Amino acid sequence: MDDAPLPPSPELSAEDRALGMDQKIDRRDFMNGLALTAAAVAVQSAMPWARAVQTPASAAYPPAAGGLSGQTDRANAVMHAVRDGTLKAMTGQSTGESFDLVVVGAGISGLAAAHEYRRLNPKARILLLDPLADVGGHAHRNEFQVGGKLLIGYGGSQSLQTPSYFSPAVNAMLHSVGIEAQKFEGYYDGAWYDKRGLGAGIYFPKEVYGHAATVREADKAADWVNQTPLNPQAKRDLIELTDAPRDYLKGLSAGQKRERLAKATYREFLLDIAKVDPQLVTYFQDSTREYYGGGIDVVSALDAWANGNPGFDGMHLGDAVDRVMSPSSRLLQTDPDDYIYHFPDGNASVARALVRNLIPQTMSGHTMESLVLGRLDYGQLDVKGHPVRIRLNSTAVHVRHLGDPHTASQVEVVYAGAGGMHSVVAGQVVLACWHRVIPYLTNELGAPQTAALRDQVKIPLVYTNVVLKNWAAFERLKLSAITSPGHFWLGxxxxxxxSMGGYHFAQKTSDPVILHLRRIPVGRVGDSAREQFNTGRAELLGLSFADYERQARNLLGGALSGGGFDPVRDIAAITVNRWAHGYAYEYMRPGDTYWPGGPLPIQASRKGWGRIAIANSDAGAYAYAHSAIDQGVRAARELLKGSGPAISDFPGPPQNKLKFFGS
Incomplete structure (x- = not known):
């Protein structure tokens, strides 16, 4: 990569130049140029479809695209125009193509649906449509070349969490595409951090706490909290919460305590039950966001306990509930698996394995190891004559039965793609797009199902990969990770x-390394979780690549300054993976009053009709890869009335440990 700085820009402040905002990195963000706005969609004469949906040559190999990736404005524009009523033409020029199955969505759930459909009907001809420039949906791969070395990062779905909880159907599908989870036990170097004496730290931004500090955590809060810029009372309260919490609900039984904690947010627990200093509300506000999407003002204290938040060890609540099989069950389990089941590109390799199985011409090899350095041939995704085809940069806009849904033999799917509006026909359809899109695609649903579909509000998130030329600052500070309470980034x-398949993780301090930053945009305290997600989505869509870059450089320049880090000198590349419609919403108390007793909205929302079935992680209210697979399998079996290894379609991830547990 060319490290020469860009010429000084009059638009850049001295502060920006000190952060390295004038350094030469790939800053394409599709906010301009090829960006397709809703207004432009409506005025096709001003921006013809052939121009609007063309893929630039630089995006011919999507994993290597820099700048802003994921759900770009260009990828979102068509459905935003449908939503806004500026695109009303729901007919298209027939391509003359007919398929046994069309899948709307080429994420993991859509790919799993296609895989299961082919298992049950090996001669089936299948087309998958997706508006993104890459396969896999949120399972997204980033590639970088730095100093002659290939670095691979994940830009979305992170890991195969808790294989012990996988259904037989998930295990069978992973096995069929060459993925054996137990092999990660040899590929993940669990001693890497310990061998180097690295641990977790916390960065306190000056703007939030009065002065900046980076503090390395220790087992006992008393050993590090006094180094923070928290006020004296907040320090005392944090040490108590962590090291020696009292029984803050003394006199109640364990069941009564759990019931009380289920009805209170963690914010209310801190302020009204534990009665700690209000500064700790700021400190903990985002601590639940990575697992639940929401901050402590919408997540119950019960779920915060399951999340590992402090304050509960003295309350004798019993064992943490990782999963129970029904709301009335009292089965307690613990999470038996380490968090190590991770390809270098996260679950993008799961998606690529499914693609390779469906279209063998796209990639050589059969093993999980060969996925890592294997280069997907995008030119083979949509080839006439292949029994399975994947058509990217193609947004479905209308789906209808050709006749009465009860008796029709075909379904028409209209999509916006290269050259304009097109239509294909299919014997059957799987909608593996997110739930809130479905009512815009069809007018064949009743009001109750439409309302149930709209209950699912996607969690917006940003995963940013920053490539460092070396990780010397982390070595000097003895850090492997930092959280940053109150900062733009969560950490x-x-x-x-x-290290696997010929790919090797950094060993020497001088080796380049990927740093993973994450943000879940927030809304106003006091709003519901769904309202906050919508507010956060608007914020996410309003920021440019430069906004994210500036905040990334600000975080690293501040948090790592004590280790000699220089954001001008030490950053080689940045890719921002933006997911305005990110992960599935998982039911949580106290806001979802129907949880866990039911009836649950997903039970009504995911019902298929006629020759159409519904998949995707929304259908399980569970934002994890194995749920996406289960839902894809279920949808395919509904269409073909088939059977196979059992699926798990009852919602509830291991992280939401206490959501099922009553008093």
């Missing part, structure tokens, strides 16, 4: 120490 972590 930054060194990438997972995984």
């Amino acid at each position: 930054a972590d060194l990438d997972f120490p995984v």
Whole structure:
């Protein structure tokens, strides 16, 4: 990569130049140029479809695209125009193509649906449509070339969480595409951090706490909290919450305590039950966001306990509930698996394995190891004559039965793609797009199902990969990760120490390494979780690549300054993976009053009709890869009335440990 700085720009402040905003990195963000706005969609004469949906040559190999990636404005524009009523033409020029199955969505759930459909009907001809420039949906791969070395990062779906909880159907599908989870035990270097004496730290931004500090955590809060810029009472309260919490609900039984904690947010627990200093509300506000999407003002204290938040060890609540099989069950389990089941590109390799199985011409090899350095041939995704085809940069806009849904033999799917509006026909359809899109695609649903579909509000998130030329600052500070309470970013972590398939994680301090930053945009305290997600989505869509870059450089320049880090000198590349419609919403108390007793909206929302079935992680209210697979399998079996290894379609991830547990 060319490290020469850009010529000084009059638009850049001295502060920006000190952060390195004038350094030469790939800053394409599709906010301009090829960006397709809703207004432009409506005025096709001003921006013809052939121009609007063309893919630039630089995006011919999507994993290597820099700048802003994921759900770009260009990828979102068509459905935003449908939503806004500026695109009303729901007919298209027939391509003359007919398929046994059309899948709307080429994420993991859509790919799983296609895989299961082919298992049950090996001669089936299948087309998958997706508006993104890459396969896999949120399972997204980033590639970088730095100093002659290939670095691979994950830009979305992170890991195969808790294989012990996988259904037989998930295990069978992963096995069929060459993925054996137990092999990660040899590929993940669990001793990498310990061998180097690295641990977790916390960065306190000056703007929030009065002065900046980076503090390395220790087992006992008393050993590090006094180094923070928290006020004296907040320090005392944090030490108590962590090291020696009292029984803050003394006199109640364990069941009564759990019931009380289920009805209170963690914010209310801190302020009204534990009665700690209000500064700790700021400190903990985002601590639940990575697992639940929401901050402590919408997540119950019960779920915060399951999340590992402090304050509960003295309350004798019993064992943490990782999963129970029904709301009335009292089965307690613990999470038996380490968090190590991770490809270098996260679950993008799961998606690529499914693609390779469906279209063998796209990639050589059969093993999970060959996925890592294997280069997907995008030119083979949509080839006439292949029994399975994947058509990217293609947004479905209308789906209808050709006749009465009860008796029709075909379904028409209209999509916006290269050259304009097109239509294909299919014997059957799987909608593996997110739930809130479905009512815009069809007028064949009743009001109750439409309302149930709209209950699912996607969690917006941003995963940013920053490539460092070396990780010397982390070595000097003895850090492997930092959280940053109150900052724009939730924190930054060194990438997972995984070496497999000829790919080797950094060993020397001078080796380049990927740093993973994450943000879940927030709304106003006091709003519901869904309202906050919508507010956060608007914020996410309003920011440019430069906005994210500036905040990334600000975080690293501040948090790592004590280790000699220089954001001008030490950053080689940045890719921002933006997911305005990110992960599935998982039911949580106290806001979802129907949880866990039911009836649950997903039970009504995911019902198929006629020759159409519904998949995707929304259908499980569970934002994890194995749920996406289960839902894809279920949808395919509904259409073909087939059977196979059992699926798990009851919602509830291991992280939401206490959502099922009553008093």
